[in-house]
Amino acid sequence: MSSTTPSLSSSVAAPRRRLIGGVLAAITGSHLVNDMMQSLILALYPILKGQFHLSFAQIGLITLTYQLTASLFQPLIGLRTDRRPAPYSLPFGMVSTLCGLLLLAYAPSFTLVLAAAMLVGIGSAIFHPESSRIARLASGGRHGLSQSVFQVGGNTGTAIGPLLAAAVIVPNGRTSVAWFAGAALIGIALLTYVSRWYQQHLASVAAEPQRPRSADPAASAEVLPARTVRWVIGILLVLIFSKYFYIAGLSSYYTFFLIQKFHVSVQSAQMHLFAFLLASAAGTLIGGPVGDRIGRKPVIWASILGVAPFALALPYVDLAWTGVLAVIIGFVLSSAFSAILVYAQELMPHRIGTVSGLFFGFAFGMGGLGAAVLGVLADHTGIVHVYQLISFLPLLGIVAALLPNRRA
Template identity: 30%
Template sequence: MRRNSSITLLSVGHACVDIYQGAVASLVPYFVAERAYSYAAVSGIVLAASLLSSVVQPVFGVLTDRWAMPWLLPLSTLLGGVGIALSGVSDSYTLTLAVVALSGVGVAAYHPESARVARLASNGSHSAMGWFSLGGNLGFALAPVLVACVVATGGLRLTPLLVIPAAIGAALCLPVLRALGAQQASTAGKTVKGEDDTSSFIRLSLAVVCRSIVFIGLSTFVSLYTTQRMDGSKAAGTAALFLLYLGGAVGSVLGGSLANRWDRVTVSRWSYLLTAGSVAGLVFIPGPALYLFVMLTSAGLYIPFSLQVTLGQDYLPSRVGTASGITLGLTVSVGGLVSPLIGSVADKTSLQTALAPLILMPALSWLLFRTLPEPAVPQSVDAAPKGEDADVAHSPVQPDPR
């Protein structure tokens, strides 16, 4: 199978999985409307999707550093879909938390191994990884539309229909895994040339934490915030959430292209600086201009996304799966841990007051990126194949990537 075909199928499969990350926030207004959940309660549901993911995803990353587990891709895709599909079946808050957490485990299991497979299929190309990330962003963007089409017509009792994308995604990854079987075997026994830069990786991870707090905080509350600002229109809130995810799709592709012209650290640094201003506009500037700032914020947060994943891999060339599990999982999920705090502040004051501190987060990411070097791309050594397989030997053996 040609590289472009593999990346295309993996990107679509990535979209099918990340629908279930976006679906959690997309279901929040319906949980509030049908079950009268408080802001703190719906924040707890977002936390349920994030908490297990934050713990489990690095574990799967460590495992993929030791063994290839391609079977995880279809299995975890189905698990992510089943959890969300069951979230509207019972009125029990405890059961809802449990099945949403189950979906989070599925999403967590998917990303480190899919990152490894995608980088292997792309031979380490920044642009290809950008397209792979684009798939995930499109999944996020489609989530509010899909949820609205299903749930708005018949209520939460129709959530079992949301399992359909999972079935499609699981089927799409199978031909890619078969095609890459021989390629993975050809890289067996190679080692990665390059030293781990743990200090830079820690600073990178802190920057990703700050990004995560902004993105998950906004994805949880931007729909409700926009509804308040636009005179109670649920359609306005759904549109804002859709734009938040759609802007991420634009940012992912743009990030890979910009990194081919400038280095990844520079592109990420300037993206975060611009994002700080756009978040301020989103929170404080009234009227329809809010939609523009939602798009700018989303693009600014996602331009560095795939770049941060490959930076993490290059800072830890001997532990690429671990790096992927942390940058895609642990750090990204921290935002879910902060989300209940935002909800609690909003319950006591207002959503605008609760969202205002998010302006500081991209500014902190910018400061952290000012201290980071651009790493050299690690090389694979030992028994490097000749001819057509030689290109594979120039990408890390145990690669990555939401």
């Protein structure tokens, strides 16, 4: 297996001649299923809070459990698969998510709810590094576009979760979560197809004559000193922190914010959450292809710092404007991640799994930590005050000015 590792790195780094549409569609569809099942946890928060008499801190602990699990394992899995590819790990990851979903439907205690969240986190940890690698392999050299399409699948799934919860779970109870096992089975089938293609790809690469690394387009591109690469990765992680800590406040507590401030129903709040998440899915499609054309840095700069005026206004407007601003924030802010991820992959083109695992893992970790910290703060000061506080986070987008200008 070790003999395939250098050729794998080369195959990842080198642009392919054509975009593999079927593989990209399958990995995007499976991302939709994976993240839809994750978002069912978020959509269940009002029900779980009532059934188990949970505090906001305990709600945050659920988010922390599955996101911290994913955060810790993703870089390790990415590093491992850079060295030893594991094509059929993807469907096994979806099986873990399926088990977490079924346990969530019937968990009789808060402890088992946390165990269910952990299984979902493990599934995501297995899924994201390898699926991001495969999206890049299938890109035909259009790396930003492929990552954006891949991310749209995940964001669309995240948006669908609250809508399905409002239509199915709220009227029928928590056990109806088990009905979505069928979606997980579809995801397993899609990932089995992707894994088969990936295994064939690895075999074809192993059969090719080894070429020197200097022949790789990615290897011959602009190379930054290792110290500069570490500095740039640090800046990108600060940007991930600002984005996902802020998003944690919106995605985990938006329904509670609307219910407490405007006295809307649970279903109405779920529809507002759906609108925000759907806007996020739409915005995701913009960042990658625009970055392919004009460079990643302008996209990163505009998507994080550009959302600051809307974020600062959100806690102080009425219900109608809250909905409008949340949609704008979701659309603009979501364009950042694909550009950040591809920027980082271009810094380290022979460590795609490691980079993907690091950034997905850090994003999950910041989301989980944000949800936990903000939940404790909400218990002590109120959810409206939390929204006032986090509105300043997008101002950290100013550090994007420190990123080197690199060609797309």
